Amino acid sequence: xxxxxxxxxxxxxxxxxxxxSGGAAGMPTVPIPGLxxxxxxxxxSIVRATEAPSGPTPTPGPTLPPGAFARPRVxxxxxEAQPAEAAPGGRVTLAWRAVGEAATLHQLTDPGRLSDPTxxxxxxxxxxxxxxxxxxxxxxxxxxxxxxxxxxxEVAVTLTCPFTWFFPDPPSDCPAGAAEAGAMAVQRFERxxxxxxxxxxxxxxxxxxxxxxxxxxxxxxxxTPESDxxxxxxxxxxxxxxxxxxxxxxxxxxxxxxxxATAPEVGIAEGRYQCDTNPQPVCYVPGLDGAVFALxxxxxxxxxxxxxx
Numbered sequence: 001x002x003x004x005x006x007x008x009x010x011x012x013x014x015x016x017x018x019x020x021s022g023g024a025a026g027m028p029t030v031p032i033p034g035l036x037x038x039x040x041x042x043x044x045s046i047v048r049a050t051e052a053p054s055g056p057t058p059t060p061g062p063t064l065p066p067g068a069f070a071r072p073r074v075x076x077x078x079x080e081a082q083p084a085e086a087a088p089g090g091r092v093t094l095a096w097r098a099v100g101e102a103a104t105l106h107q108l109t110d111p112g113r114l115s116d117p118t119x120x121x122x123x124x125x126x127x128x129x130x131x132x133x134x135x136x137x138x139x140x141x142x143x144x145x146x147x148x149x150x151x152x153x154e155v156a157v158t159l160t161c162p163f164t165w166f167f168p169d170p171p172s173d174c175p176a177g178a179a180e181a182g183a184m185a186v187q188r189f190e191r192x193x194x195x196x197x198x199x200x201x202x203x204x205x206x207x208x209x210x211x212x213x214x215x216x217x218x219x220x221x222x223x224t225p226e227s228d229x230x231x232x233x234x235x236x237x238x239x240x241x242x243x244x245x246x247x248x249x250x251x252x253x254x255x256x257x258x259x260x261a262t263a264p265e266v267g268i269a270e271g272r273y274q275c276d277t278n279p280q281p282v283c284y285v286p287g288l289d290g291a292v293f294a295l296x297x298x299x300x301x302x303x304x305x306x307x308x309x
Contacts, residue, residue: 072146074100076153079142085158089132092157097123100144100151108139108154110279117143134159135174135277166272167284167292169305176277184271186288187244190237190259194244195285195293197273203247204285206293206300207257213300214254220246233260240265 078097086092094105104117105126120126122144130138139156161174182199193206196218205214226241228249233239237260240248244265248255268286275283282296284303292303 072101072149074098074144074146074149074151076142076144076151079153079155081140081155081157083157085160086130086138087160088130088134088162090130092128092130092138093125094128094140094155095125096120096142096153098142098144099146100149101146103142103144106141106143108141114141130157130159133176133277135161135176165284166274167286167303171276171282173276173278176275176281179272179274181270181272184268184286185244185265186268186286187240187261187265188263188288189240189261192258193287193293194240194247194258194265195287196243196265197271197285199271200273203243204293204295205247205251205254205258206295209257211299211301212257213295213298214251216247216251218243218247237262238264 076096076098078095080095082093082095096103100122103120103122105120106117107115109115120142128138128140137156137158139154141152141154143150143152145151159174163175163178165171165175166179180199182197184198185196187194191208195204195206196202197204201218203216203218205216207213220243224246227239227245231239231249239245240261244261248258266288271286273283273285275281280297282294285293285295287293287302294301294303
């Protein structure tokens with residue numbers, strides 16, 4: 001049976017479109033598999049096999065409008081604090097402008113903890129009071145959300161320090177308060193130091209071994225004997241007296257840890273005691289010959305000062 005122009009059928013009955021066929025004179029021909037050798041087609045022809053669809057043509061679904069799955073816009077367009085430098089007890093004005101559904105303001109404290117949220121408008125100002133005990137800097141965080149999308153921005157204010165350290169080359173942070181002044185005494189031992197503070201009413205024991213530090217109440221008072229005459233020190237050594245002697249003799253481990261005194265105690269008429277503002281404060285007391293002892297949570301060391309810039 002003659003075939004329509006431009007089509008052939010293979011043995012299985014599939015329609016084969018033949019594009020550009022015509023059997024041009026002089027062109028080599030090759031048999032097409034499945035035609036049983038009948039009907040020669042030029043090698044330059046393009047052959048495309050097609051099959052009839054196995055089912056009905058699917059109906060296109062509805063077209064979604066542009067941006068149907070786009071997230072809502074959230075942004076902090078501006079967030080600032082004025083003045084940029086303030087003193088403890090002073091005031092700072094925060095100003096912001098944001099895009100979103102809701103906003104909250106937080107104070108950021110060291111070490112990186114956020115305060116409870118304060119709901120605020122997306123744009124506005126707020127006057128914040130710097131607490132008297134705040135030091136070094138204050139930081140605030142503005143958080144903005146819309147749906148599940150969130151963003152934030154941070155602003156900081158440098159705080160001026162109202163106090164100065166009592167010793168040279170001090171720590172870089174601001175002290176928690178003015179240095180406490182009062183009579184003090186220091187004594188050197190074979191394996192450590194003792195420091196007495198009249199204002200604090202304490203005897204600090206600084207052991208060389210392990211850099212250990214312990215504080216004891218100064219419970220000595222007349223007419224309690226100043227020393228124990230039954231304890232005879234070796235040559236060049238001495239027994240501590242009064243408050244130092246009571247702690248040295250009566251508190252477990254102090255005498256064995258310190259050994260004998262190697263010099264008499266030295267009084268400091270205007271002693272000083274001052275701490276920093278760390279979460280675990282370091283406190284400083286004077287030693288001898290300009291030395292300063294740093295005390296923190298059961299340990300101590302001699303303060304070496306800050307390196308030169």
